[in-house]
Amino acid sequence: MKLSLAIVALALAVPTASYAQDSTAVSSNGKYPNTFSSGSANVSPFTQKSKRFNDWAISIGAGVPLVQSADLTSIKNGNGKNLFGYSAYISIDKAITHAFGINLQYDRGETRQGWFNTKDAAPADASKYQQVAGRTQYDAISILGDINFSNLLRRVDNHSPYRWALHGYAGIGTLAYKAYQKDETGQRLMTEIKPFKLGSFFGQAGAGLKFKVNRRLDIEGRLMYVMTGDDEFDGGGAQYSAVNQREEQVSDNFFNATLGLSLKLGKHESHLMWHDPLQEIYYKLDVLANKNQDIEVCKKGDADNDGVCDDWDRQLDTPAGARVDGAGVALDTDLDGVIDLYDKCVTVPGPVENNGCPTATTTGPVTDDTRTLEGIEFDLNSDRILPSNTPILNNAVSYINSSNGAYNVVGATDTRASDAYNQKLSERRANSVKSYLVKNGVESTKLNAIGKGEKDLKYPECDPATKCPEWKNRANRRVYFEAK
Structure with a gap:
């Protein structure tokens, strides 16, 4: 099927x-x-063993720093000409989630600013027009937060893989530098800041665009804006010098444009920063939806054609046309031993020889000295009456009340657990059923609850040494009635 x-x-x-x-x-x-x-x-x-993604990387890069906000600048805006320095960085990158990471970064470089390159000779009239030049050699160590905007802002309906990623960076660190100034009188050291001093702290922020070359290598173009918090970084000299009074800002800031490589470390196929959880979920759903799954059940067929596979059919010879329960057993609503298919009185118990109807000669309550009612099953290690048993028990109430006889309510178990435990469990099951019947109108004097443990199996072949199918074990976990 x-x-x-x-x-x-x-x-x-x-x-x-x-x-x-x-x-x-x-x-x-x-x-x-x-x-x-x-x-x-x-x-x-x-x-560590349960990780699926690499989360460490080493990045290196080089570029050009441009002093933008200072008394001497690298950009032709009134305080200098277009002068280009150099910079390089190396960082150790740790991905915390698919959208956030932390980088420990070291930067080294030299900015050039002012009216001429300090490598060249100063113009003859440099001091007259204060056409001075500066250069600053710097080293910086910083901690940067890394936000993967491509993962964070990715549309939920975007199922496509991606190889470009936009990252945002921001962090603080310590900045050490030597700032030189040059005019026609020569070049001199104006300011020197040592690392890890109070005045050496700085901040930087920016963005980078990454391209995934392969599982190991990324290329990244990055633009950072560095805020030194220092008015002497550009080489202008002391705070109230002639050069440093040209502009009112107290922080010499610069852009740093770089191109770099990231080497992703680890044994896994993918890096965490390139993993999109939503994409993975959609991919698995698509695979499941598109996969043509032919699941075959009923390997043994349905011999009696009752709609219940033989794999779990407990009655393999159900007569044609009979209604069955979920286990493939023909229904007997009034529990008189005649299945509904052949029972002429489906809701009223009667002898087999009279097609399940009370005999015409019976004028009083029905009597039955040999009647056995069964079919009340229990979960493993439980004496709780299941909702599926209540119709059977309600029919039993009607049957017992219509009979003059008394009945033993017999509890039984399967063969699992010890004899002593099973004996007590069977007694609890019998008492549980008896209590239900009494509560629903049966005289307690008509009932006697006894437990037989595992000594009265419906399927005796299920001994402790034999592994029986669960439906046989469940059938052994039962309560049934015996006429006294």
């Missing part, structure tokens, strides 16, 4: 919904799931 994917999904969803309360329960045994977890049955500790 072939079932469509939709039917299989529905079949899987029904038991899932039935046991939803158990699956979300919080365990207190000290193991996962626990009170600090979501309660999901699939929770497991996150360890």
Whole structure:
């Protein structure tokens, strides 16, 4: 028998919904799931072994710094000409999530600013027009936060893979530098700042565009804006010098444009920063939806054609046309031993020889010295009456009340657990059924609850040494009635 994917999904969803309360329960045994977890049955500790993605990388790059906001600038805007320095960086990158990481970065470079390149000779009239030049050699160590905007802002309906990613960076660090100034009188050191001093702290922020070359290598173009917090970084000299009074700002800032490479470390195929969780979910759903799954059930067929596969049919010779329960057993509504198919009085018990109807000669209550009612089954290690048993028990109430006889309510178990445990469990099951019957109108004097443990099996072949199918074990876990 072939079932469509939709039917299989529905079949899987029904038991899932039935046991939803158990699956979300919080365990207190000290193991996962626990009170600090979501309660999901699939929770497991996150360890190095369970990681699926690489999350470390080393990045290097080089570029050009341009002093933009200062008394001497690298950009032709009134305080200098277009002068280009050089810069380089190396960083160790750690991805925390698919959208956020932390980088430890070292920068080294030299900015050039003012009216001429300090490598050249100063103009003859440099001091007259204050056409001075400056250059600053710097080293910086900083901690940068890394936000992957491409992952963070990715549309939920975008199923396509991507090789470009926009990153945003921001962080603080310590900046050490030597700032030189040059005019027609020569070049001299104006300011020197040591690292890790109070005045050496700086901030930087910017953006980068990455391209994934392969699983190991990325190329990135990056533009950062560095805020030194220092008015002497450009080589203008002391705070109130003639050069440093040209502009009112107190922080000499510069752009740093770089091109770099990132080497992703680790044994896994993919890096965490290139992983899109939504894309993975959509991919798996698409694979599941497009996969042609031919699921074969009823490998043994349905010999009696009752709609219940022989794999779990407990009555393989059901007569044609008989209504059956979920286990393939023909229904006997009034529990008189005549299945509904042949019972002329479906709701009223009667002898077999009279097609399930009371005999015409019977004017009083029905009597039966040999009548056996059964079919009340229990879950493993439980004496709780199942909702599916209540119709059978309600019919038993009617039958026993219509009979002059008394009955033994006999409890039984399967062969699992010890004899002593099974004996007590069978007694509890018998008393549970007796209590239900009395509560629903049966005289307690008509009932005697006894337990037989595992000594009266419906399927005796299920001894402790034999592994029986579960439906046979369930049939052995029962309560039945015997006429006294």
